[in-house]
Amino acid sequence: MNIDSIYFNSRDKACKSPFGAVPCGEDISFTIKAHEGVIKRCRLIVEEKIIKGNYDEVYYVEPIEYTLKKDRYSTEDCKEYWSINIKFNSIGVYAYYFEIECGEDKFYYGNNSNEYSHTIFNWVGTGGEGRLYKKADGMPRFNQTIYVQGFKTPDWAKDAVYYHIFPERFKNGDKSNDPNPKKRGFYGEQYIIFHKDWNEKPCTAQDNEDGICCNDFFGGDIQGIIEKLDYLKELGINAIYLNPIFQASSNHKYDTMDYHKIDEAFGTNELFKEFVGKAKDKGIRVILDISLNHCGLNSIYFDRYGEHDGIGAFKNGIERPESIYHEWFTFDKELKEGYDSWLEVPSLVTLKEVDSYKDFAYRDDNSVTKFWLNMGIAGWRMDVAPWKSDTFWKEWSKEVKKKNSDALTICEVWWDSSKYLLGNQFDSTMNYLFRYALIEYANGGSAKKFINILEMMRENYPKEAFYCLMNLLSSHDVPRALYELGYDESANYWDIALAKERFLLCTFFQMTYPGAPAIYYGDEVGASGGEDPQNRATYPWEEDGGRPDYGLLNEFKILVKLRNDYKVLRRGDIDTVYVDENLVVMIRRLENQYAIIAVNNSQGARSANINISKLDLPELFTNPLDIKNKLNIDGDVLHLKVEGLRGNIYISMRGD
Numbered sequence: 001m002n003i004d005s006i007y008f009n010s011r012d013k014a015c016k017s018p019f020g021a022v023p024c025g026e027d028i029s030f031t032i033k034a035h036e037g038v039i040k041r042c043r044l045i046v047e048e049k050i051i052k053g054n055y056d057e058v059y060y061v062e063p064i065e066y067t068l069k070k071d072r073y074s075t076e077d078c079k080e081y082w083s084i085n086i087k088f089n090s091i092g093v094y095a096y097y098f099e100i101e102c103g104e105d106k107f108y109y110g111n112n113s114n115e116y117s118h119t120i121f122n123w124v125g126t127g128g129e130g131r132l133y134k135k136a137d138g139m140p141r142f143n144q145t146i147y148v149q150g151f152k153t154p155d156w157a158k159d160a161v162y163y164h165i166f167p168e169r170f171k172n173g174d175k176s177n178d179p180n181p182k183k184r185g186f187y188g189e190q191y192i193i194f195h196k197d198w199n200e201k202p203c204t205a206q207d208n209e210d211g212i213c214c215n216d217f218f219g220g221d222i223q224g225i226i227e228k229l230d231y232l233k234e235l236g237i238n239a240i241y242l243n244p245i246f247q248a249s250s251n252h253k254y255d256t257m258d259y260h261k262i263d264e265a266f267g268t269n270e271l272f273k274e275f276v277g278k279a280k281d282k283g284i285r286v287i288l289d290i291s292l293n294h295c296g297l298n299s300i301y302f303d304r305y306g307e308h309d310g311i312g313a314f315k316n317g318i319e320r321p322e323s324i325y326h327e328w329f330t331f332d333k334e335l336k337e338g339y340d341s342w343l344e345v346p347s348l349v350t351l352k353e354v355d356s357y358k359d360f361a362y363r364d365d366n367s368v369t370k371f372w373l374n375m376g377i378a379g380w381r382m383d384v385a386p387w388k389s390d391t392f393w394k395e396w397s398k399e400v401k402k403k404n405s406d407a408l409t410i411c412e413v414w415w416d417s418s419k420y421l422l423g424n425q426f427d428s429t430m431n432y433l434f435r436y437a438l439i440e441y442a443n444g445g446s447a448k449k450f451i452n453i454l455e456m457m458r459e460n461y462p463k464e465a466f467y468c469l470m471n472l473l474s475s476h477d478v479p480r481a482l483y484e485l486g487y488d489e490s491a492n493y494w495d496i497a498l499a500k501e502r503f504l505l506c507t508f509f510q511m512t513y514p515g516a517p518a519i520y521y522g523d524e525v526g527a528s529g530g531e532d533p534q535n536r537a538t539y540p541w542e543e544d545g546g547r548p549d550y551g552l553l554n555e556f557k558i559l560v561k562l563r564n565d566y567k568v569l570r571r572g573d574i575d576t577v578y579v580d581e582n583l584v585v586m587i588r589r590l591e592n593q594y595a596i597i598a599v600n601n602s603q604g605a606r607s608a609n610i611n612i613s614k615l616d617l618p619e620l621f622t623n624p625l626d627i628k629n630k631l632n633i634d635g636d637v638l639h640l641k642v643e644g645l646r647g648n649i650y651i652s653m654r655g656d
Contacts, residue, residue: 006109008109011128011455020460021459024147025087025089026087029083030044035078035080036080038102041100042067042082043065045066047095047141049092070082092422093145094144097136108133108135110136112140113131114449128456130142145421145462154427157408158468159564160468161517161560162287162519163235164474165521166252166521168219168253172218178217179192179194190210201534202536203215213533221266225240232284239286241287247262259295259368269375276376288377291382296348301328313329328354330352362395369400373403378406380407409427410427412429416460423462429469430470432472447579448580477535478535480522483528509597512595513574517560525539526540566595566651578640582600584599587615594652597648600646600647605643609638613636618653620652621650623649623651
């Protein structure tokens with residue numbers, strides 16, 4: 001009995017149709033096949049997948065069994081086909097596997113055991129072809145996303161190219177509001193540091209004798225961003241994502257002191273409104289970042305040091321039950337600080353999901369969420385989303401869309417974000433899965449593994465969300481891409497040059513793949529830096545004594561323009577038609593426009609001969625980046641050669 005002939009592939013339409021995530025209430029066909037007589041009985045087991053917190057707990061509940069029927073025998077592959085059609089009537093993330101009886105033996109067919117692991121997450125089972133197991137316990141399941149019928153994300157988000165700014169470090173446009181160590185303190189009796197040299201390194205906790213961190217400032221502000229709007233427009237971006245700008249003690253501003261007020265070192269509410277208007281005039285939307293999970297220790301709501309009028313819940317270090325904010329917080333003498341703080345960071349006080357806080361955060365007309373939407377922002381990026389309940393985000397999302405149906409909602413989630421992208425919470429996510437996979441590939445990793453991870457995302461996410469994912473390479477929470485690709489201060493010139501080649505390969509792919517590319521400020525001119533805070537250094541403006549890499553900047557402009565010029569690169573369907581250990585070839589289609597995209601992560605040239613007889617491609621393609629780089633098609637064979645650490649693109653319009 002050949003049990004090895006049992007086969008199921010979640011990405012093969014002969015095994016599962018339709019592909020990927022499916023709207024609630026639609027039929028899904030499941031088919032498993034094997035040599036004649038191998039399968040005696042087969043059941044499909046479907047379970048709801050429950051994910052708690054920051055992927056801290058994952059388990060499966062309410063299994064339902066469906067019996068497959070043997071419906072045909074194919075002489076083409078000498079296989080029996082066992083099938084069933086089922087319908088999911090509730091949205092959610094589900095898991096499934098097959099229980100198979102073969103003679104007297106019982107086996108389980110589940111997801112493969114491929115791993116996709118990083119320090120942030122450990123993922124086993126990446127979709128596609130599965131495998132047999134002797135026991136169901138601990139077996140990786142296949143994933144099935146069921147989302148809201150009619151789920152639509154803001155249409156503009158599919159065309160977005162983000163520029164991600166850490167406001168304190170981008171540009172100092174108004175020196176009169178620079179943080180003054182003589183007038184501005186940190187927490188309690190702690191101090192702040194102001195760098196007189198814009199190009200100094202940010203301070204680490206080790207730099208300060210008392211271990212304080214996040215208390216050093218350079219003077220970046222909103223006026224500085226306004227002054228550089230023309231620069232951003234010329235770069236080709238059409239959306240700015242800003243890390244928090246609200247009144248707060250730290251340089252990162254996630255320890256919010258007052259949610260309704262711009263930090264005085266950044267400007268004023270009036271200046272921010274002016275900035276949003278000027279950006280809009282240039283076709284640039286503004287996305288704000290906020291944490292509704294925690295506020296600052298010295299906020300007007302908690303007031304640990306008694307710095308504010310009114311009564312904070314912990315004013316002067318004394319619990320104040322009479323405070324209107326008291327029920328927002330958890331007080332417990334058993335806790336280290338006497339109150340609940342996020343990840344036990346004393347300055348970040350956890351906010352509870354009580355009605356009065358929800359009114360303040362998103363329900364009331366003057367709630368934080370609606371206050372800034374009224375200022376004209378285009379949407380929100382929500383910090384540490386897994387630390388708030390699904391109910392919280394569902395309610396919040398309704399209020400956002402009620403206020404502005406075209407507002408974009410983005411969650412910060414570091415693992416598979418399927419549970420947040422069902423059409424009732426968020427439109428998009430910060431796509432760290434994309435980042436890790438692409439950087440690993442550019443550093444010489446397996447192209448097959450790289451594409452497998454991308455296909456896992458395409459399979460798990462609704463198409464509406466997939467095409468507006470925030471595809472980032474760097475951020476304020478991870479080392480910059482150039483650093484990850486080999487450029488650090490100890491590197492010699494060759495290492496730097498190699499890192500930049502790899503970086504441009506990543507950027508080329510980022511600009512030609514579905515989803516919204518995100519450029520972290522300064523990456524485009526060669527900024528590098530490791531873990532926080534070195535990834536939050538200042539932009540190296542030449543007028544401020546920096547040394548921007550204008551050659552790299554020019555390459556970025558070309559690649560961003562490429563994306564903006566061709567709609568097929570933003571919205572076209574995608575198929576991977578060739579993968580080996582280094583070379584990836586994809587075809588994108590949108591109406592009568594086609595693109596062939598090839599990337600090579602080897603340092604040497606790679607070639608491929610691809611049978612295109614079934615691809616129905618136009619005859620004439622041109623390379624918009626290099627007109628001398630011709631596409632060689634010989635009958636039904638496409639001959640491709642891609643130089644080391646390069647990407648090729650060929651565009652065609654059928655009917656030209």
